[in-house]
Amino acid sequence: VMLSAGGGVKGVVLRGIDPATAPTVLSMLTELRSGQAKDLEREGTPGIIVGDELARRLGLFVGSRANLLSPAGQKGAAGYSPRIRPFEVVGIFKTGMFEYDSSLAFVSLEAARDVLGLPPGFLSGIEITVRDLFRADETAIRLAEALGAPFYVRTWMDMNANLFAALKLEKIGMFILLAMVVLIGSFSIVTSLVMLVMEKTRDIAVMMSMGATRGMIRRIFMLQGCIIGLVGTLLGYGFGLGLGWLLKRYRFIKLPENVYTLDHLPISITLSDVLIVGASAMLLCFLATLYPARQAARLEPAEALRYE
Structure with missing residues:
Protein backbone atom coordinates (compact mmCIF):
# COMPACT_ATOMS: atom_id res chain seq x y z
CA VAL A 1 0.00 0.00 0.00
CA GLU A 127 2.81 -16.59 12.44
CA ILE A 128 4.24 -18.61 15.33
CA THR A 129 7.40 -18.44 17.41
CA VAL A 130 9.58 -21.33 18.60
CA ARG A 131 11.83 -21.74 21.64
CA ASP A 132 14.90 -22.65 19.57
CA LEU A 133 15.01 -20.52 16.41
CA PHE A 134 17.68 -22.76 14.84
CA ARG A 135 15.24 -25.70 14.91
CA ALA A 136 12.45 -23.83 13.18
CA ASP A 137 12.75 -26.10 10.13
CA GLU A 138 11.85 -29.15 12.25
CA THR A 139 8.74 -27.39 13.54
CA ALA A 140 7.84 -26.40 9.97
CA ILE A 141 7.96 -30.02 8.82
CA ARG A 142 5.64 -31.13 11.63
CA LEU A 143 3.23 -28.27 10.91
CA ALA A 144 3.15 -29.06 7.18
CA GLU A 145 2.37 -32.70 7.92
CA ALA A 146 -0.36 -31.76 10.39
CA LEU A 147 -2.04 -29.12 8.21
CA GLY A 148 -1.71 -30.73 4.79
CA ALA A 149 -2.80 -29.10 1.52
CA PRO A 150 -3.54 -26.33 0.60
CA PHE A 151 -1.58 -24.88 3.53
CA TYR A 152 2.17 -24.37 3.33
CA VAL A 153 4.79 -23.40 5.92
CA ARG A 154 7.74 -21.02 5.51
CA THR A 155 10.47 -20.45 8.09
CA TRP A 156 12.74 -17.46 8.59
CA MET A 157 15.48 -19.59 7.03
CA ASP A 158 13.47 -20.08 3.84
CA MET A 159 12.56 -16.40 3.52
CA ASN A 160 16.19 -15.27 3.96
CA ALA A 161 17.95 -18.15 2.19
CA ASN A 162 19.98 -15.92 -0.16
CA LEU A 163 21.23 -13.75 2.69
CA PHE A 164 22.34 -16.72 4.78
CA ALA A 165 24.03 -18.37 1.80
CA ALA A 166 26.06 -15.18 1.27
CA LEU A 167 26.92 -14.99 4.97
CA LYS A 168 28.06 -18.63 4.97
CA LEU A 169 30.37 -17.97 2.03
CA GLU A 170 31.77 -14.88 3.76
CA LYS A 171 32.32 -16.90 6.93
CA ILE A 172 34.36 -19.50 5.03
CA GLY A 173 36.38 -16.73 3.38
CA MET A 174 37.06 -15.05 6.72
CA PHE A 175 38.20 -18.37 8.22
CA ILE A 176 40.65 -18.88 5.34
CA LEU A 177 41.92 -15.31 5.75
CA LEU A 178 42.35 -15.78 9.50
CA ALA A 179 44.17 -19.08 8.94
CA MET A 180 46.57 -17.32 6.55
CA VAL A 181 47.25 -14.62 9.15
CA VAL A 182 48.00 -17.28 11.77
CA LEU A 183 50.18 -19.13 9.25
CA ILE A 184 52.21 -15.99 8.63
CA GLY A 185 52.51 -15.53 12.39
CA SER A 186 53.71 -19.12 12.77
CA PHE A 187 56.67 -18.31 10.50
CA SER A 188 58.00 -16.12 13.29
CA ILE A 189 58.00 -19.18 15.53
CA VAL A 190 60.06 -21.04 12.93
CA THR A 191 62.50 -18.13 12.74
CA SER A 192 62.77 -17.82 16.52
CA LEU A 193 63.40 -21.53 17.01
CA VAL A 194 65.96 -21.71 14.18
CA MET A 195 67.85 -18.79 15.72
CA LEU A 196 67.60 -20.45 19.12
CA VAL A 197 69.03 -23.68 17.74
CA MET A 198 71.97 -21.74 16.28
CA GLU A 199 72.55 -19.91 19.57
CA LYS A 200 72.27 -23.05 21.71
CA THR A 201 74.37 -25.32 19.49
CA ARG A 202 77.03 -25.75 22.19
CA ASP A 203 74.45 -26.40 24.92
CA ILE A 204 72.66 -28.97 22.76
CA ALA A 205 75.93 -30.73 22.06
CA VAL A 206 76.80 -30.82 25.78
CA MET A 207 73.39 -32.25 26.65
CA MET A 208 73.69 -34.94 23.99
CA SER A 209 77.21 -35.82 25.15
CA MET A 210 75.82 -36.25 28.67
CA GLY A 211 73.22 -38.76 27.45
CA ALA A 212 70.29 -36.76 26.11
CA THR A 213 68.73 -38.57 23.15
CA ARG A 214 67.73 -36.98 19.87
CA GLY A 215 64.07 -37.52 20.82
CA MET A 216 64.56 -35.51 24.01
CA ILE A 217 66.13 -32.61 22.11
CA ARG A 218 63.32 -32.73 19.55
CA ARG A 219 60.66 -32.66 22.25
CA ILE A 220 62.32 -29.72 24.04
CA PHE A 221 62.10 -27.47 20.99
CA MET A 222 58.64 -28.70 20.06
CA LEU A 223 57.45 -27.95 23.60
CA GLN A 224 58.99 -24.49 23.51
CA GLY A 225 57.30 -23.69 20.20
CA CYS A 226 53.96 -24.96 21.49
CA ILE A 227 54.29 -22.83 24.64
CA ILE A 228 54.91 -19.76 22.47
CA GLY A 229 51.85 -20.64 20.39
CA LEU A 230 49.73 -21.24 23.50
CA VAL A 231 50.66 -17.88 25.02
CA GLY A 232 49.87 -16.13 21.74
CA THR A 233 46.54 -17.97 21.38
CA LEU A 234 45.49 -17.06 24.94
CA LEU A 235 46.43 -13.42 24.39
CA GLY A 236 44.46 -13.48 21.14
CA TYR A 237 41.47 -15.01 22.94
CA GLY A 238 41.57 -12.28 25.58
CA PHE A 239 41.84 -9.43 23.10
CA GLY A 240 39.41 -10.87 20.54
CA LEU A 241 36.68 -11.93 22.96
CA GLY A 242 37.02 -8.71 24.92
CA LEU A 243 36.68 -6.58 21.78
CA GLY A 244 33.79 -8.74 20.55
CA TRP A 245 31.96 -8.30 23.87
CA LEU A 246 32.43 -4.53 23.74
CA LEU A 247 31.17 -4.40 20.15
CA LYS A 248 28.16 -6.52 21.03
CA ARG A 249 27.28 -4.41 24.06
CA TYR A 250 27.98 -0.87 22.88
CA ARG A 251 27.68 -1.21 19.05
CA PHE A 252 30.21 1.58 18.44
CA ILE A 253 30.91 0.47 14.84
CA LYS A 254 28.06 1.89 12.78
CA LEU A 255 27.19 0.83 9.22
CA PRO A 256 25.52 2.96 6.52
CA GLU A 257 21.84 2.06 6.77
CA ASN A 258 21.16 2.70 3.09
CA VAL A 259 23.91 0.26 2.05
CA TYR A 260 23.66 -2.60 4.56
CA THR A 261 20.59 -4.27 6.03
CA LEU A 262 21.82 -3.47 9.57
CA ASP A 263 22.81 -0.14 11.11
CA HIS A 264 25.59 -1.66 13.26
CA LEU A 265 28.20 -4.39 13.04
CA PRO A 266 26.57 -7.57 14.41
CA ILE A 267 28.61 -9.77 16.75
CA SER A 268 27.83 -13.42 17.50
CA ILE A 269 30.27 -15.36 19.70
CA THR A 270 29.75 -19.13 19.54
CA LEU A 271 31.73 -21.74 21.44
CA SER A 272 32.30 -23.92 18.36
CA ASP A 273 33.87 -21.05 16.40
CA VAL A 274 36.08 -20.09 19.34
CA LEU A 275 37.32 -23.68 19.74
CA ILE A 276 37.91 -24.18 16.00
CA VAL A 277 39.96 -20.97 15.75
CA GLY A 278 42.04 -21.86 18.81
CA ALA A 279 42.62 -25.45 17.67
CA SER A 280 43.63 -24.28 14.18
CA ALA A 281 46.08 -21.76 15.63
CA MET A 282 47.67 -24.37 17.91
CA LEU A 283 47.91 -26.88 15.04
CA LEU A 284 49.73 -24.37 12.83
CA CYS A 285 52.06 -23.45 15.71
CA PHE A 286 52.81 -27.14 16.32
CA LEU A 287 53.60 -27.70 12.64
CA ALA A 288 55.91 -24.69 12.76
CA THR A 289 58.03 -26.40 15.44
CA LEU A 290 58.73 -29.57 13.44
CA TYR A 291 61.51 -28.24 11.20
CA PRO A 292 63.57 -26.43 13.92
CA ALA A 293 63.17 -29.38 16.32
CA ARG A 294 64.29 -31.80 13.61
CA GLN A 295 67.34 -29.67 12.85
CA ALA A 296 68.27 -29.52 16.54
CA ALA A 297 67.91 -33.31 16.92
CA ARG A 298 70.18 -33.93 13.91
CA LEU A 299 73.05 -31.98 15.45
CA GLU A 300 76.27 -33.98 15.88
CA PRO A 301 77.92 -33.29 19.29
CA ALA A 302 81.46 -33.78 17.98
CA GLU A 303 80.94 -31.32 15.13
CA ALA A 304 79.32 -28.76 17.42
CA LEU A 305 82.14 -28.92 20.00
CA ARG A 306 85.02 -29.12 17.54
CA TYR A 307 85.84 -25.41 17.65
CA GLU A 308 84.76 -24.73 21.23
Whole structure:
Protein backbone atom coordinates (compact mmCIF):
# COMPACT_ATOMS: atom_id res chain seq x y z
CA VAL A 1 0.00 0.00 0.00
CA MET A 2 0.96 3.70 -0.08
CA LEU A 3 1.34 5.72 3.09
CA SER A 4 0.90 9.47 2.67
CA ALA A 5 1.57 12.16 5.23
CA GLY A 6 2.69 15.76 5.36
CA GLY A 7 6.28 14.70 4.64
CA GLY A 8 5.47 12.86 1.42
CA VAL A 9 4.32 9.49 0.12
CA LYS A 10 6.04 6.13 0.62
CA GLY A 11 5.21 2.58 -0.40
CA VAL A 12 5.00 0.27 2.61
CA VAL A 13 4.37 -3.38 3.42
CA LEU A 14 1.21 -3.47 5.52
CA ARG A 15 0.62 -6.23 8.06
CA GLY A 16 -2.65 -6.71 9.89
CA ILE A 17 -2.07 -8.19 13.36
CA ASP A 18 -3.92 -9.07 16.52
CA PRO A 19 -2.64 -6.49 19.06
CA ALA A 20 -3.22 -8.90 21.94
CA THR A 21 -1.12 -11.82 20.66
CA ALA A 22 1.27 -10.31 18.09
CA PRO A 23 3.75 -8.95 20.72
CA THR A 24 4.35 -12.53 21.93
CA VAL A 25 5.62 -13.40 18.44
CA LEU A 26 7.11 -10.15 17.10
CA SER A 27 9.72 -8.81 19.51
CA MET A 28 9.75 -5.42 17.75
CA LEU A 29 6.27 -4.77 19.14
CA THR A 30 7.36 -5.32 22.75
CA GLU A 31 10.23 -2.83 22.54
CA LEU A 32 8.63 0.11 20.74
CA ARG A 33 10.57 3.36 20.84
CA SER A 34 7.27 5.08 21.60
CA GLY A 35 3.65 4.03 21.96
CA GLN A 36 2.03 0.65 22.64
CA ALA A 37 0.74 -2.15 20.40
CA LYS A 38 -2.55 -2.36 22.27
CA ASP A 39 -3.43 1.16 21.05
CA LEU A 40 -3.99 -0.20 17.53
CA GLU A 41 -7.56 -1.03 18.52
CA ARG A 42 -8.98 2.30 19.57
CA GLU A 43 -12.14 4.31 19.21
CA GLY A 44 -12.44 6.57 16.23
CA THR A 45 -9.49 6.75 13.83
CA PRO A 46 -7.68 3.37 13.74
CA GLY A 47 -4.04 3.24 14.83
CA ILE A 48 -0.90 2.36 12.88
CA ILE A 49 2.64 1.44 13.98
CA VAL A 50 5.49 2.41 11.65
CA GLY A 51 9.25 1.94 11.53
CA ASP A 52 11.67 4.57 12.78
CA GLU A 53 13.20 5.28 9.36
CA LEU A 54 9.74 5.49 7.75
CA ALA A 55 8.57 7.90 10.44
CA ARG A 56 11.67 10.05 9.98
CA ARG A 57 11.24 10.15 6.21
CA LEU A 58 7.57 11.17 6.35
CA GLY A 59 7.88 13.38 9.43
CA LEU A 60 5.64 11.18 11.59
CA PHE A 61 5.48 10.86 15.38
CA VAL A 62 3.00 9.41 17.87
CA GLY A 63 -0.26 11.27 17.36
CA SER A 64 0.40 12.17 13.70
CA ARG A 65 -2.28 11.57 11.07
CA ALA A 66 -1.56 9.66 7.85
CA ASN A 67 -3.56 8.10 5.02
CA LEU A 68 -3.26 4.59 3.60
CA LEU A 69 -4.00 4.16 -0.11
CA SER A 70 -4.80 0.63 -1.24
CA PRO A 71 -4.72 -0.57 -4.88
CA ALA A 72 -7.90 -2.52 -4.13
CA GLY A 73 -10.13 0.14 -5.66
CA GLN A 74 -13.77 1.01 -5.25
CA LYS A 75 -15.93 1.12 -8.36
CA GLY A 76 -17.82 4.33 -8.83
CA ALA A 77 -19.45 6.38 -11.58
CA ALA A 78 -16.05 7.60 -12.78
CA GLY A 79 -14.47 4.14 -12.66
CA TYR A 80 -12.19 2.60 -10.06
CA SER A 81 -10.69 4.78 -7.34
CA PRO A 82 -8.20 3.64 -4.68
CA ARG A 83 -9.33 2.99 -1.14
CA ILE A 84 -8.13 5.76 1.18
CA ARG A 85 -8.38 5.39 4.94
CA PRO A 86 -7.10 7.78 7.65
CA PHE A 87 -4.90 6.43 10.46
CA GLU A 88 -3.23 7.83 13.56
CA VAL A 89 0.33 6.83 14.48
CA VAL A 90 0.23 5.06 17.87
CA GLY A 91 3.73 3.55 17.93
CA ILE A 92 7.19 3.65 16.34
CA PHE A 93 9.57 0.67 16.33
CA LYS A 94 13.27 0.34 15.49
CA THR A 95 14.81 -3.05 14.68
CA GLY A 96 18.14 -1.82 13.35
CA MET A 97 17.38 -3.43 9.98
CA PHE A 98 16.89 -0.71 7.38
CA GLU A 99 14.60 -2.83 5.19
CA TYR A 100 12.07 -3.23 8.00
CA ASP A 101 12.40 0.20 9.60
CA SER A 102 11.82 1.98 6.27
CA SER A 103 9.00 -0.04 4.72
CA LEU A 104 6.96 -1.92 7.34
CA ALA A 105 3.74 -0.85 9.06
CA PHE A 106 1.30 -2.62 11.39
CA VAL A 107 -2.44 -2.10 11.81
CA SER A 108 -5.17 -4.16 13.44
CA LEU A 109 -6.76 -7.06 11.56
CA GLU A 110 -10.05 -5.25 11.09
CA ALA A 111 -8.35 -2.11 9.77
CA ALA A 112 -6.25 -4.16 7.33
CA ARG A 113 -9.31 -5.96 6.00
CA ASP A 114 -11.06 -2.63 5.54
CA VAL A 115 -8.15 -1.03 3.65
CA LEU A 116 -7.58 -4.03 1.40
CA GLY A 117 -11.27 -4.74 0.80
CA LEU A 118 -11.14 -8.25 2.29
CA PRO A 119 -14.16 -10.09 3.75
CA PRO A 120 -14.66 -10.25 7.55
CA GLY A 121 -12.70 -13.00 9.26
CA PHE A 122 -10.22 -13.33 6.40
CA LEU A 123 -6.66 -14.40 7.33
CA SER A 124 -3.76 -14.76 4.90
CA GLY A 125 -1.49 -16.51 7.40
CA ILE A 126 -0.63 -17.30 10.99
CA GLU A 127 2.81 -16.59 12.44
CA ILE A 128 4.24 -18.61 15.33
CA THR A 129 7.40 -18.44 17.41
CA VAL A 130 9.58 -21.33 18.60
CA ARG A 131 11.83 -21.74 21.64
CA ASP A 132 14.90 -22.65 19.57
CA LEU A 133 15.01 -20.52 16.41
CA PHE A 134 17.68 -22.76 14.84
CA ARG A 135 15.24 -25.70 14.91
CA ALA A 136 12.45 -23.83 13.18
CA ASP A 137 12.75 -26.10 10.13
CA GLU A 138 11.85 -29.15 12.25
CA THR A 139 8.74 -27.39 13.54
CA ALA A 140 7.84 -26.40 9.97
CA ILE A 141 7.96 -30.02 8.82
CA ARG A 142 5.64 -31.13 11.63
CA LEU A 143 3.23 -28.27 10.91
CA ALA A 144 3.15 -29.06 7.18
CA GLU A 145 2.37 -32.70 7.92
CA ALA A 146 -0.36 -31.76 10.39
CA LEU A 147 -2.04 -29.12 8.21
CA GLY A 148 -1.71 -30.73 4.79
CA ALA A 149 -2.80 -29.10 1.52
CA PRO A 150 -3.54 -26.33 0.60
CA PHE A 151 -1.58 -24.88 3.53
CA TYR A 152 2.17 -24.37 3.33
CA VAL A 153 4.79 -23.40 5.92
CA ARG A 154 7.74 -21.02 5.51
CA THR A 155 10.47 -20.45 8.09
CA TRP A 156 12.74 -17.46 8.59
CA MET A 157 15.48 -19.59 7.03
CA ASP A 158 13.47 -20.08 3.84
CA MET A 159 12.56 -16.40 3.52
CA ASN A 160 16.19 -15.27 3.96
CA ALA A 161 17.95 -18.15 2.19
CA ASN A 162 19.98 -15.92 -0.16
CA LEU A 163 21.23 -13.75 2.69
CA PHE A 164 22.34 -16.72 4.78
CA ALA A 165 24.03 -18.37 1.80
CA ALA A 166 26.06 -15.18 1.27
CA LEU A 167 26.92 -14.99 4.97
CA LYS A 168 28.06 -18.63 4.97
CA LEU A 169 30.37 -17.97 2.03
CA GLU A 170 31.77 -14.88 3.76
CA LYS A 171 32.32 -16.90 6.93
CA ILE A 172 34.36 -19.50 5.03
CA GLY A 173 36.38 -16.73 3.38
CA MET A 174 37.06 -15.05 6.72
CA PHE A 175 38.20 -18.37 8.22
CA ILE A 176 40.65 -18.88 5.34
CA LEU A 177 41.92 -15.31 5.75
CA LEU A 178 42.35 -15.78 9.50
CA ALA A 179 44.17 -19.08 8.94
CA MET A 180 46.57 -17.32 6.55
CA VAL A 181 47.25 -14.62 9.15
CA VAL A 182 48.00 -17.28 11.77
CA LEU A 183 50.18 -19.13 9.25
CA ILE A 184 52.21 -15.99 8.63
CA GLY A 185 52.51 -15.53 12.39
CA SER A 186 53.71 -19.12 12.77
CA PHE A 187 56.67 -18.31 10.50
CA SER A 188 58.00 -16.12 13.29
CA ILE A 189 58.00 -19.18 15.53
CA VAL A 190 60.06 -21.04 12.93
CA THR A 191 62.50 -18.13 12.74
CA SER A 192 62.77 -17.82 16.52
CA LEU A 193 63.40 -21.53 17.01
CA VAL A 194 65.96 -21.71 14.18
CA MET A 195 67.85 -18.79 15.72
CA LEU A 196 67.60 -20.45 19.12
CA VAL A 197 69.03 -23.68 17.74
CA MET A 198 71.97 -21.74 16.28
CA GLU A 199 72.55 -19.91 19.57
CA LYS A 200 72.27 -23.05 21.71
CA THR A 201 74.37 -25.32 19.49
CA ARG A 202 77.03 -25.75 22.19
CA ASP A 203 74.45 -26.40 24.92
CA ILE A 204 72.66 -28.97 22.76
CA ALA A 205 75.93 -30.73 22.06
CA VAL A 206 76.80 -30.82 25.78
CA MET A 207 73.39 -32.25 26.65
CA MET A 208 73.69 -34.94 23.99
CA SER A 209 77.21 -35.82 25.15
CA MET A 210 75.82 -36.25 28.67
CA GLY A 211 73.22 -38.76 27.45
CA ALA A 212 70.29 -36.76 26.11
CA THR A 213 68.73 -38.57 23.15
CA ARG A 214 67.73 -36.98 19.87
CA GLY A 215 64.07 -37.52 20.82
CA MET A 216 64.56 -35.51 24.01
CA ILE A 217 66.13 -32.61 22.11
CA ARG A 218 63.32 -32.73 19.55
CA ARG A 219 60.66 -32.66 22.25
CA ILE A 220 62.32 -29.72 24.04
CA PHE A 221 62.10 -27.47 20.99
CA MET A 222 58.64 -28.70 20.06
CA LEU A 223 57.45 -27.95 23.60
CA GLN A 224 58.99 -24.49 23.51
CA GLY A 225 57.30 -23.69 20.20
CA CYS A 226 53.96 -24.96 21.49
CA ILE A 227 54.29 -22.83 24.64
CA ILE A 228 54.91 -19.76 22.47
CA GLY A 229 51.85 -20.64 20.39
CA LEU A 230 49.73 -21.24 23.50
CA VAL A 231 50.66 -17.88 25.02
CA GLY A 232 49.87 -16.13 21.74
CA THR A 233 46.54 -17.97 21.38
CA LEU A 234 45.49 -17.06 24.94
CA LEU A 235 46.43 -13.42 24.39
CA GLY A 236 44.46 -13.48 21.14
CA TYR A 237 41.47 -15.01 22.94
CA GLY A 238 41.57 -12.28 25.58
CA PHE A 239 41.84 -9.43 23.10
CA GLY A 240 39.41 -10.87 20.54
CA LEU A 241 36.68 -11.93 22.96
CA GLY A 242 37.02 -8.71 24.92
CA LEU A 243 36.68 -6.58 21.78
CA GLY A 244 33.79 -8.74 20.55
CA TRP A 245 31.96 -8.30 23.87
CA LEU A 246 32.43 -4.53 23.74
CA LEU A 247 31.17 -4.40 20.15
CA LYS A 248 28.16 -6.52 21.03
CA ARG A 249 27.28 -4.41 24.06
CA TYR A 250 27.98 -0.87 22.88
CA ARG A 251 27.68 -1.21 19.05
CA PHE A 252 30.21 1.58 18.44
CA ILE A 253 30.91 0.47 14.84
CA LYS A 254 28.06 1.89 12.78
CA LEU A 255 27.19 0.83 9.22
CA PRO A 256 25.52 2.96 6.52
CA GLU A 257 21.84 2.06 6.77
CA ASN A 258 21.16 2.70 3.09
CA VAL A 259 23.91 0.26 2.05
CA TYR A 260 23.66 -2.60 4.56
CA THR A 261 20.59 -4.27 6.03
CA LEU A 262 21.82 -3.47 9.57
CA ASP A 263 22.81 -0.14 11.11
CA HIS A 264 25.59 -1.66 13.26
CA LEU A 265 28.20 -4.39 13.04
CA PRO A 266 26.57 -7.57 14.41
CA ILE A 267 28.61 -9.77 16.75
CA SER A 268 27.83 -13.42 17.50
CA ILE A 269 30.27 -15.36 19.70
CA THR A 270 29.75 -19.13 19.54
CA LEU A 271 31.73 -21.74 21.44
CA SER A 272 32.30 -23.92 18.36
CA ASP A 273 33.87 -21.05 16.40
CA VAL A 274 36.08 -20.09 19.34
CA LEU A 275 37.32 -23.68 19.74
CA ILE A 276 37.91 -24.18 16.00
CA VAL A 277 39.96 -20.97 15.75
CA GLY A 278 42.04 -21.86 18.81
CA ALA A 279 42.62 -25.45 17.67
CA SER A 280 43.63 -24.28 14.18
CA ALA A 281 46.08 -21.76 15.63
CA MET A 282 47.67 -24.37 17.91
CA LEU A 283 47.91 -26.88 15.04
CA LEU A 284 49.73 -24.37 12.83
CA CYS A 285 52.06 -23.45 15.71
CA PHE A 286 52.81 -27.14 16.32
CA LEU A 287 53.60 -27.70 12.64
CA ALA A 288 55.91 -24.69 12.76
CA THR A 289 58.03 -26.40 15.44
CA LEU A 290 58.73 -29.57 13.44
CA TYR A 291 61.51 -28.24 11.20
CA PRO A 292 63.57 -26.43 13.92
CA ALA A 293 63.17 -29.38 16.32
CA ARG A 294 64.29 -31.80 13.61
CA GLN A 295 67.34 -29.67 12.85
CA ALA A 296 68.27 -29.52 16.54
CA ALA A 297 67.91 -33.31 16.92
CA ARG A 298 70.18 -33.93 13.91
CA LEU A 299 73.05 -31.98 15.45
CA GLU A 300 76.27 -33.98 15.88
CA PRO A 301 77.92 -33.29 19.29
CA ALA A 302 81.46 -33.78 17.98
CA GLU A 303 80.94 -31.32 15.13
CA ALA A 304 79.32 -28.76 17.42
CA LEU A 305 82.14 -28.92 20.00
CA ARG A 306 85.02 -29.12 17.54
CA TYR A 307 85.84 -25.41 17.65
CA GLU A 308 84.76 -24.73 21.23
